[in-house]
Amino acid sequence: GAGVSQSPSNKVTEKGKDVELRCDPISGHTALYWYRQSLGQGLEFLIYFQGNSAPDKSGLPSDRFSAERTGGSVSTLTIQRTQQEDSAVYLCASSGDTDTQYFGPGTRLTVL
Amino acid sequence: AQRVTQPEKLLSVFKGAPVELKCNYSYSGSPELFWYVQYSRQRLQLLLRHISRESIKGFTADLNKGETSFHLKKPFAQEEDSAMYYCALINNAGNMLTFGGGTRLMVKP
Numbered sequence: 001g002a003g004v005s006q007s008p009s010n011k012v013t014e015k016g017k018d019v020e021l022r023c024d025p026i027s028g029h030t031a032l033y034w035y036r037q038s039l040g041q042g043l044e045f046l047i048y049f050q051g052n053s054a055p056d057k058s059g060l061p062s063d064r065f066s067a068e069r070t071g072g073s074v075s076t077l078t079i080q081r082t083q084q085e086d087s088a089v090y091l092c093a094s095s096g097d098t099d100t101q102y103f104g105p106g107t108r109l110t111v112l
Numbered sequence: 113a114q115r116v117t118q119p120e121k122l123l124s125v126f127k128g129a130p131v132e133l134k135c136n137y138s139y140s141g142s143p144e145l146f147w148y149v150q151y152s153r154q155r156l157q158l159l160l161r162h163i164s165r166e167s168i169k170g171f172t173a174d175l176n177k178g179e180t181s182f183h184l185k186k187p188f189a190q191e192e193d194s195a196m197y198y199c200a201l202i203n204n205a206g207n208m209l210t211f212g213g214g215t216r217l218m219v220k221p
Contacts, residue, residue, distance in 0.1 A: 043211035099206040
């Protein structure tokens with residue numbers, strides 16, 4: 001079946017602009033995760049959804065970052081007033097009955 | 113707090129040589145560990161997890177609680193094994209993976 005998909009695959013934006021990143025999890029997976037992969041920090045956990053609720057927002061680096069999930073499926077990660085240090089690959093993952101997480105291809109964000 | 117350490121950023125071996133990618137962890141609960149692999153231009157994918165006790169693509173990993181290690185091993189490396197390898201630990205709630213910094217494995221012909 002189809003894996004986790006993310007869009008766009010690449011996003012270039014100017015400092016100060018807002019961006020939205022989208023994730024489509026594997027059909028039927030109730031849990032969804034966002035991670036960030038950057039040169040200096042490696043792979044960092046950002047946020048986790050179980051259904052539509054986000055019980056753990058501990059990884060969001062600042063209040064410029066927010067995420068939502070609707071219908072227990074698609075999720076959007078929004079970064080407001082982007083900064084150059086937000087440049088990274090943003091990864092989405094989902095999991096079903098087991099806690100094995102399946103990753104999407106990522107969105108490469110470049111903030112100029 | 114949970115932490116995963118991969119001491120080698122780069123490991124270079126010749127084809128047919130044994131390979132061991134090191135992973136050490138710190139976690140107060142009962143650890144559940146994974147190895148993920150990312151081939152060039154591909155997405156991050158699960159290689160193996162310790163509870164499965166499987167051998168995938170000839171790789172094995174044994175959890176050593178005494179040494180808090182989960183090293184990945186393969187007796188005879190192949191060129192197609194060249195990739196980034198990440199060791200990861202999941203928390204008891206099962207909702208957050210903590211990754212090590214990754215090791216780039218290069219298998220030379």
